[in-house]
Amino acid sequence: MVExxxxxxxxxxxxxxxxxxxxxxxxxxxxxxxxxxxxxxLQGSNLINIxxxxxxxxxxxMGMALLLISGNFDLSVGGVGxxxxxxxxxxxxxxxxxxxxxALLFMGVLCGTINGFIVTIVxxxxxxxxxxxxxxxxxxxxxxxxxxxxxxxxxDLPNAxxxxxxxxxxSVLISLAVIAIAFWYSRTIAGHSLYAVGANREAARLAxxxxxxxxxxxxxxxxxxxxxxxxxxIAFIGxxxxxxxxxxxxxxxxxxxxxxxxxxxxxxxxxxxVVGMALIGVVQNGLVLLGINSNLQTVVLxxxxxxxxxxxxxxxxxxxxxxxxxxRETRPTEVVETRGQPGRITHxxxxxxxxxxxxxxxxxxxxxx
Amino acid sequence: xxxxxxACSPANSAPLLSLxxxxxxxxxxxxxxxxxxxTLRSGEIVTLLGAxxxxxxTLAKILTGAETLTSGTLRWDGRDLKVASPAAAKRxxxxxxxxxxxxxxxxxxxxxxxxxxxxxxxLRAFSAAAAERVYERYSALVPDPPKPQVLLRSLGVGERQxxxxxxALAQRPRLLILDEGTSSWNLTERQQFQEVLKRLAHQGYLxxxxxxHFIDDAINVGDRVVVLRDxxxxxxxxxxxxxxxxxxxxxxxxxxxxxQPTRSTxxxxxxxxxxxxxxxxxxxxxxxxGSVGPLRFTVSAGECVGFYGYPGCGATEALExxxxxxxxxxxxxxxxxxLKRNATHRLRHGVILCSGDRPRQVIxxxxxxxxxxxxxxxxxxxxxxxxxxxxVRTADAVVKKFGVKGGIWTRLGALSGGNQQKVIxxxxxxxxxxxxxxxxxxxxxxxxxxxxxxxxxxxxxxxEDVAVIVWSTDPSxxxxxxxxxxxxxxxxxxxxxxxxxxxxxxxxxxxRTRVGHSAAA
Numbered sequence: 074m075v076e077x078x079x080x081x082x083x084x085x086x087x088x089x090x091x092x093x094x095x096x097x098x099x100x101x102x103x104x105x106x107x108x109x110x111x112x113x114x115l116q117g118s119n120l121i122n123i124x125x126x127x128x129x130x131x132x133x134x135m136g137m138a139l140l141l142i143s144g145n146f147d148l149s150v151g152g153v154g155x156x157x158x159x160x161x162x163x164x165x166x167x168x169x170x171x172x173x174x175x176a177l178l179f180m181g182v183l184c185g186t187i188n189g190f191i192v193t194i195v196x197x198x199x200x201x202x203x204x205x206x207x208x209x210x211x212x213x214x215x216x217x218x219x220x221x222x223x224x225x226x227x228x229d230l231p232n233a234x235x236x237x238x239x240x241x242x243x244s245v246l247i248s249l250a251v252i253a254i255a256f257w258y259s260r261t262i263a264g265h266s267l268y269a270v271g272a273n274r275e276a277a278r279l280a281x282x283x284x285x286x287x288x289x290x291x292x293x294x295x296x297x298x299x300x301x302x303x304x305x306x307i308a309f310i311g312x313x314x315x316x317x318x319x320x321x322x323x324x325x326x327x328x329x330x331x332x333x334x335x336x337x338x339x340x341x342x343x344x345x346x347v348v349g350m351a352l353i354g355v356v357q358n359g360l361v362l363l364g365i366n367s368n369l370q371t372v373v374l375x376x377x378x379x380x381x382x383x384x385x386x387x388x389x390x391x392x393x394x395x396x397x398x399x400x401r402e403t404r405p406t407e408v409v410e411t412r413g414q415p416g417r418i419t420h421x422x423x424x425x426x427x428x429x430x431x432x433x434x435x436x437x438x439x440x441x442x
Numbered sequence: 443x444x445x446x447x448x449a450c451s452p453a454n455s456a457p458l459l460s461l462x463x464x465x466x467x468x469x470x471x472x473x474x475x476x477x478x479x480x481t482l483r484s485g486e487i488v489t490l491l492g493a494x495x496x497x498x499x500t501l502a503k504i505l506t507g508a509e510t511l512t513s514g515t516l517r518w519d520g521r522d523l524k525v526a527s528p529a530a531a532k533r534x535x536x537x538x539x540x541x542x543x544x545x546x547x548x549x550x551x552x553x554x555x556x557x558x559x560x561x562x563x564x565l566r567a568f569s570a571a572a573a574e575r576v577y578e579r580y581s582a583l584v585p586d587p588p589k590p591q592v593l594l595r596s597l598g599v600g601e602r603q604x605x606x607x608x609x610a611l612a613q614r615p616r617l618l619i620l621d622e623g624t625s626s627w628n629l630t631e632r633q634q635f636q637e638v639l640k641r642l643a644h645q646g647y648l649x650x651x652x653x654x655h656f657i658d659d660a661i662n663v664g665d666r667v668v669v670l671r672d673x674x675x676x677x678x679x680x681x682x683x684x685x686x687x688x689x690x691x692x693x694x695x696x697x698x699x700x701x702q703p704t705r706s707t708x709x710x711x712x713x714x715x716x717x718x719x720x721x722x723x724x725x726x727x728x729x730x731x732g733s734v735g736p737l738r739f740t741v742s743a744g745e746c747v748g749f750y751g752y753p754g755c756g757a758t759e760a761l762e763x764x765x766x767x768x769x770x771x772x773x774x775x776x777x778x779x780x781l782k783r784n785a786t787h788r789l790r791h792g793v794i795l796c797s798g799d800r801p802r803q804v805i806x807x808x809x810x811x812x813x814x815x816x817x818x819x820x821x822x823x824x825x826x827x828x829x830x831x832x833x834v835r836t837a838d839a840v841v842k843k844f845g846v847k848g849g850i851w852t853r854l855g856a857l858s859g860g861n862q863q864k865v866i867x868x869x870x871x872x873x874x875x876x877x878x879x880x881x882x883x884x885x886x887x888x889x890x891x892x893x894x895x896x897x898x899x900x901x902x903x904x905x906e907d908v909a910v911i912v913w914s915t916d917p918s919x920x921x922x923x924x925x926x927x928x929x930x931x932x933x934x935x936x937x938x939x940x941x942x943x944x945x946x947x948x949x950x951x952x953x954r955t956r957v958g959h960s961a962a963a
Binding site: 260261262263264265266269272273275276277278279280281282283286287339340 | 765767784785786788789790794795797801802803804805806807808816817819820822823824825826827828
């Protein structure tokens with residue numbers, strides 16, 4: 074009996090969370106396969122190397138994930154990155170590293186605020202608005218840079234970012250910090266209302282959620298995170314080129330979507346975006362280790378993205394069907410109760426919370442019969 | 443007015459359109475119209491009244507070819523008539539303004555006129571200037587018409603109705619059908635337009651079928667009043683001095699037992715005139731939105747007040763304004779606090795709107811407990827963690843107290859409508875005290891058992907610091923729940939009924955009264 078109950082619990086857990094397991098499973102499969110075929114892959118230094126390589130995109134993806142959950146996009150992160158690396162390098166050269174970093178963070182918040190204003194207050198569709206602002210930022214980057222890349226005159230920033238206390242580079246620590254911030258934010262009331270706004274804006278409004286404010290904040294965070302990513306990038310390449318960031322927006326969206334964040338908003342999690350990012354990083358690294366032609370790597374990456382999302386969709390459908398079937402099975406209970414004793418109301422709520430209510434109702438039905 | 447009628451004497455002219463035993467049956471066995479006989483003459487305005495579902499719109503649709511009749515005949519100008527399609531109706535000279543306006547939102551007002559009216563064939567070159575000329579000519583007939591160049595989607599319902607009427611008139615019809623065509627206009631505009639209609643009709647060329655909810659309008663504009671009930675013609679009378687409001691209202695509602703509301707039982711709405719035993723907990727002063735108000739009224743603690751009126755009467759807007767969901771002028775005082783104009787602030791003080799429009803109110807992909815938590819979210823600072831445990835506890839309480847059939851982890855969309863509604867009301871009632879519940883057609887589309895249950899819950903929680911306002915279009919729900927009713931029509935409170943004075947026919951009667959009627963009384 075107890076075993077049956079435990080089995081029920083496992084089944085219920087899978088029913089509720091199983092749909093989230095598709096992409097982590099794909100990631101796990103890939104890691105196992107790589108671990109077997111390449112001895113270098115699972116070494117700590119290689120894993121940290123992967124984390125460091127993907128750190129700028131990971132940072133950008135965190136902001137993008139929050140935005141996607143609220144039902145918006147930001148295509149201007151690439152522009153912020155381009156302007157960030159060029160303007161940032163110039164300011165660092167003229168006014169020093171510390172001032173440069175502060176100016177960059179300020180610029181990120183400013184760009185995000187402009188996006189947020191155009192989308193949530195003026196009311197322009199976020200895809201269009203950020204497409205436009207993205208062109209402006211990257212255009213400004215080209216104007217500032219002239220025809221040549223900007224090179225850093227001091228090595229303070231590259232040294233700081235690539236410094237590795239205990240073998241873990243500062244760039245990785247920064248991306249972990251950003252992940253932590255995004256995760257914390259997603260768990261606050263403000264973050265939770267992002268889901269509400271993304272899933273049903275009108276319901277959120279009726280429930281007193283300040284919809285404009287709630288959808289504004291992720292734009293600021295995304296701008297700020299894009300600026301942080303550009304700081305890391307400056308350190309990586311020792312300066313700034315205006316071509317930086319052209320693939321940031323789509324890579325960040327890909328990571329979020331691969332992880333299971335709904336492109337229409339209201340679903341997904343920060344954890345999912347991290348998993349999606351890890352999958353992309355691992356695949357890229359793995360293909361290099363396997364010695365696959367670098368042009369072909371992009372093709373394979375595209376295929377992996379589609380496979381991961383397809384697996385996710387199939388999983389979801391399966392589990393939601395299963396959930397629906399269980400609900401249908403409990404329906405007859407209602408009829409029996411209302412017909413038999415119209416005055417009496419039975420309810421499933423007094424069940425212990427850990428036991429799924431649907432199952433409980435089914436038990437109740439058995440008792441009645 | 444009577445001179446006008448004797449002068450043109452439409453009764454003597456030959457019928458333009460006759461309906462003989464017209465019957466419409468929707469499968470399997472629903473009689474939308476049952477052997478209706480009706481004659482329309484050129485130069486005459488016939489007004490058609492009836493409750494929702496009485497067959498008014500079906501009749502209009504048959505005449506314009508949108509529906510086919512099951513049996514019976516139509517005679518047009520003395521010849522048998524088969525209206526095969528809306529285009530055919532247009533060709534023979536039947537123009538209509540439908541209740542659900544069929545205009546194209548992405549075109550200008552003038553373009554709508556031409557494209558709905560492409561008599562020259564689809565290939566004829568389109569000229570914006572020509573369209574605007576036609577539009578200008580016919581817009582003179584309508585009070586305060588929208589500009590020809592304005593995009594239709596930027597117009598409100600009332601202005602769209604004007605465009606639809608201009609379009610119908612521009613077809614130079616011989617029979618014009620207005621199916622609630624002016625329902626969103628203000629009184630002055632309606633009266634002006636009714637005078638225009640009378641002038642047009644009494645010149646002798648045009649016949650008009652005017653479908654409305656408002657008895658006053660019907661008597662004012664019509665030469666004859668016809669009432670449909672359950673598809674049958676139950677009343678027909680010339681609009682002379684002997685015509686009786688009460689007979690008409692009885693014909694519409696079908697209640698023979700009803701008595702005429704007298705001055706003593708019918709209280710005219712006088713704001714602040716009422717001496718209430720308890721102090722008001724809610725005071726609304728000069729509340730006004732675009733189409734509603736100004737409204738002044740009070741609600742006492744422990745009271746359940748009803749708003750009664752037809753869709754579009756302004757009650758929904760009033761409720762949304764009190765909840766702070768739409769911008770408004772005026773002052774709302776609740777529990778001695780002057781409320782700020784923002785929904786989050788008002789919710790924190792316990793003012794919550796519960797809508798019967800469930801897709802609008804719930805997140806159906808979320809589990810029950812998160813939906814219960816939704817209105818509780820912004821009771822705290824937004825950067826605190828989500829109080830999941832509190833949500834679970836509250837959801838448990840809601841499920842237990844209100845007998846929701848479903849567990850707290852169940853996806854809300856998997857619950858039946860009645861149970862979803864219980865969750866909506868339940869989570870509002872668990873918000874804390876003081877509490878003002880604004881019910882916007884709360885029991886729309888749910889079965890009788892669930893409905894009674896929700897009524898029971900709401901009555902149970904009425905107490906010292908709880909007040910409820912419900913809008914409903916159903917008199918029985920108002921009688922069941924409310925001790926006092928404000929009756930809405932055309933964005934204003936037209937009267938107030940108390941206690942035993944709340945009866946179905948009084949509600950029906952007063953909701954159909956025009957604003958001017960009671961203001962003049």
